[in-house]
Amino acid sequence: MTTLLTRQEAIALDQSDPFAGKRQEFALEDGKIYLCGNSLGPMPKRVVETVHNTLTEDWAKGLITSQNTAGWWLLSDTLGNRLAALLGADAEEVVVSDSTGLNIYKTLHAALSMQSGRNTIVSELSSFPTDLYMIEGVASLLNHVNIKLAGRDADTIEQLIDDDTAVVLVNQVDYRSGEICDIKSLTALAHSHGALVISDVCHSAGAIPVNFHEENVDFAVGCMYKYLNGGPGAPAFVYAAKRHHGKFKQPLTGWHGHAEPFKFEPGYRAAQGANAFLTGTQPTLSQVAMSAGLDVIADVDMHDLYDKGKRLSEIFANLIEHWCTSYGIGFYSPKDVNKRNGQVSLTHQNGYSIIQALIARGVTGDFRQPNIMRFGITPLFLRYVDVWDAAHHLKEVLETNEWQEERFNRKNLVT
């Protein structure tokens, strides 16, 4: 894009946007621009009725029999089946359970259990910290494990993969920058050395086209409450490629992962497929709410959605580059829109205060240490005019030094 898009042109783009109707499926307040859908997706309107029915019919009246009659017992499976269709997997390869961190723990153990004689876990220092903490947790129990991290032990993750590599844990999209890893090439490299790959898709699932079969990853973990709009703290998911079914072990052996849980046997026998990653009882209300998020995205072609996301992202970045770089704003995300998941991360030494000033104007982004302002671009509900206006607000906040006001100078716990 060489000429600067006008607000009127942005509005015109919205009028011809095939996804324009999707916005109506979310509860979004007028006059607010929500650029944290990469952190917590907005509420699908239908969730209110879905959850109300679960409370007043299934819980209040069905009581324990709703485990069968309302399908509660099978929600980890049925939600997994729906996700599988979205992520290029077969139904029996995906289940919804626990948190991303716990699923990382399980898949790391699973991969190591298949890699006798190999001792090294390869990952990235820039990973979301839970990934690194879980690697530590696994290694603390298995005293032969080495950990090698890109950004500490070498520049790139590719440089660390060799014939001693047991498993590579990689974020398909970097949470700070939105940068996309070429997971297919990385997996091919890892496989050529006999290593297995766990793909953390927290910031890619629902944002860019994800296809576990095409990418050929061995395991994957991901989050429902970001781009999949599953609600606050929605349980996470885990993928296990069919070729590994029945061949791995993981130590979080709860009764939901048992082959026949209602036999109440004293000994553990793992369930089939990805169900071997199930553990204990899952939070039904949060699982039910998640289904509403899947309803909204189920009929979407992810390539088309990502194309809209890239256009939004490019417009936003282009306006900022034109309007804001003279105020000390830098780009943390890749400049090439094809290399990022839509998210635009900027740097400024006063980033924290700038984000607070934007929030006060109704534009929600977030801040990450040390100086990163993250703006999630989520094309399922964002309009072209939203990103235009958001960029314009940033311009005004910088022009007027509004961010220097005392009220924007305090620290919050979570942004």
Add this chain to the structure above:
Amino acid sequence: MTTLLTRQEAIALDQSDPFAGKRQEFALEDGKIYLCGNSLGPMPKRVVETVHNTLTEDWAKGLITSQNTAGWWLLSDTLGNRLAALLGADAEEVVVSDSTGLNIYKTLHAALSMQSGRNTIVSELSSFPTDLYMIEGVASLLNHVNIKLAGRDADTIEQLIDDDTAVVLVNQVDYRSGEICDIKSLTALAHSHGALVISDVCHSAGAIPVNFHEENVDFAVGCMYKYLNGGPGAPAFVYAAKRHHGKFKQPLTGWHGHAEPFKFEPGYRAAQGANAFLTGTQPTLSQVAMSAGLDVIADVDMHDLYDKGKRLSEIFANLIEHWCTSYGIGFYSPKDVNKRNGQVSLTHQNGYSIIQALIARGVTGDFRQPNIMRFGITPLFLRYVDVWDAAHHLKEVLETNEWQEERFNRKNLVT
């Protein structure tokens, strides 16, 4: 009790019951008698509004900022604080997180991490299976661990405890029979041998007076969706005695358990107190719903409530003994009401069909292999007339051979 209580006398007991008002706080259908509160507690009416507000205000409008403004980020703590008050613990000793099984895994590792040189986990073959599966999971990683089970390696758990015992994992109440373990004496015995004790309070918390400080247990885990009416699949809780804070390690090291999660450090440093048992993001809707269950029980004296439970349990058992034993009904629960948590478990070779016939009459109990009919006695919402009527229904089902009808002969997945 020697003379048989009449229905009229049961109604009179309800009229003078100080807990009679509590029933009104639950959504319970007229004409139904719910004896599965030991499996899934009924719905507190107030939960409907609580969850509705969380959806339509906190999620829909507050969005990500509700992590702070609605207290989402701290729910594991704030719910833990409220539970601590109910269970004889200090606020910093209890957190709400994950499932019971995962908390067993964490506490087993925590206990073992403090017991260098000791190699044996002692538990019971009659445990809820997840407890045993998690012991297997832990032992699969630590090749020096021995497992000794009462009911397999000796008659009683006491006989297995010796100076090699690292940790004793015990169910305070047996899930099949409702039998109460004298956890205080068992803990004293274990401590005299230098062993640590993990108490699984899934079937005691909210049913009988539980006081972690008086019992002197080292760790405890428990469930919110049974006697604490936290809703289907509500997250579980974990207790760590203050004397052990900072002294144990557990390998599920997620970012919520980090001392300073928002520093996003690459290395893990455990949080203080029981917070070292936190892992990943928790399901907010299910956590919020749980708070409504705690609202209902928060002002209850657990000794008084258990006294009512024992009277209900004794009336129910007495009527059944008088009316039903000639039809082949046996008692699986302890005959002494002081030795059970209220629950009355009966045996009959056609127990499955009898339970189905009772459900068809509006009396919900459940069946456990091979021949156990469980009737949960939950005094917070059950009336004296309910247990009288339930016993009478059982009498009629047996007298008329109603349970032999074909429709009661099929298998369901969950009861």
